[in-house]
Amino acid sequence: MTRKKTYECMLLLDNREVKKGWDALKEQIDGVLTKYGAKIVVAKRWDERKLAFEIKKQRRATYYLSYLEAEPASLDELERTLRLTAPVLRHLVLACEEIPGEAYEPEREFDLDRDEDKPDEGDSEEAGSSDELEEEFQPVGDAISDDDNDED
């Protein structure tokens, strides 16, 4: 038996599945993560945000961040299973040396509010969410455009 290592695992979850009930989905996801002997150290919803581009026709998704202790040899199996798990739009598993302290902070309540306030968001995408994207990326462009000129 090889020694377990710490891994950071970020999953993009389908918001349609999240709306069906977070607890059941979390149970399903955690079940997949622990299926091959991995132990979940911390796991929480990291964010619910608009995606920079569509993934499987979805414009928004929930990010689920978990830190696992797993055997390196079990990762191939784990990733294959994640790929076959329908609510997981995308996954990224990285080796990590230490778990950052903020991982232990409690979940923020952003998505609960969002789910209640805008029940039909995600099914049909409207102008509202594209405004959000501009807000997010526009200031960045302005900040950099000054020194952009001298090179081009």
Place this chain on the structure above:
Amino acid sequence: MAAKFRRFGREAKNVKPEEPLDYKNITYLANHMTPQHRILSRKRTGFSGRNQRKLTAAIKRARFLALLPYTA
């Protein structure tokens, strides 16, 4: 560092512990991209070679997870 080992005539920009070159640190990564979301060159970020590679890897991971766009 001796001057002859410096690139671009100045010392490399340090990475602060509160702003790690991590794919989750989206705003910080976005500050090192052009308005068209291309990754800034080392000359413009001022990072050391090691940190520039970390920056590149972090941005590419963030792109994969749709945290940052590939193009404008």
